[in-house]
Amino acid sequence: DWVRGTVALMAVGSGAPDGLVFLAEHSSSDGWTVAFQYSTDFTSLSAKVPVALMTQLEAQMLGASFSGATAGPPNLSLPFPTGQTWKLGGGAHNNTDNASGPWDSLDFSISGGSVRAADAGTVYIDCANFVRIVHANGFETRYYHVSGIQVSSGQYVQRGDVLGTT
Secondary structure (H helix, E strand, O other), X not given: OEEEEEEEEOOOOOOOOEEEEEXXXXXXXXXXXXXXXXXXXXXXXXXXXXXXXXXXXXXXXXHHHHHOOOOOOOOOOOOOOOOOOOEEEEEEEOOOOOXXXXXXXXXXXXXXXXXXXXXXXXXXXXXXXXXEEEOOOOOEEEEEOOEOXXXXXXXXXXXXXEEEEO
16 A cells, blocks of 8 residues: 655744655555655655555656766746736845845735746645746745645646646
């Protein structure tokens, strides 16, 4: 038996969740083996997961995000259509609110605007109003404060597909 899912972890004092994919395999002799994304156990478990639970491409993408192996630099676009003006609120920051950490987040907003995938990849809905996409090159994009989410966990999206609204 196999199980896959996502879990959202929130560090104490942090306003931003960290979403992880998990895989679990049940063996009658050993019980459950559970592995979380970014661990070596996840990489080895994802190599043998049934295709009905996780496609080979998805397993490779998630494994690449742990191993650091990439298919080159990211080729990302902004998460909104060309010609549309969005407000950059608050400037660059890191998603853990740690003033000494590297900047890794930008907050864009527009009333009722559609949030679009920056590149193709597999979607994970780790908690309410939070969409994460794992791309084939091992990079991830994360979309916070999304309402009216129009995609589901495990769905493969193309660059520009609508994820939800702001």
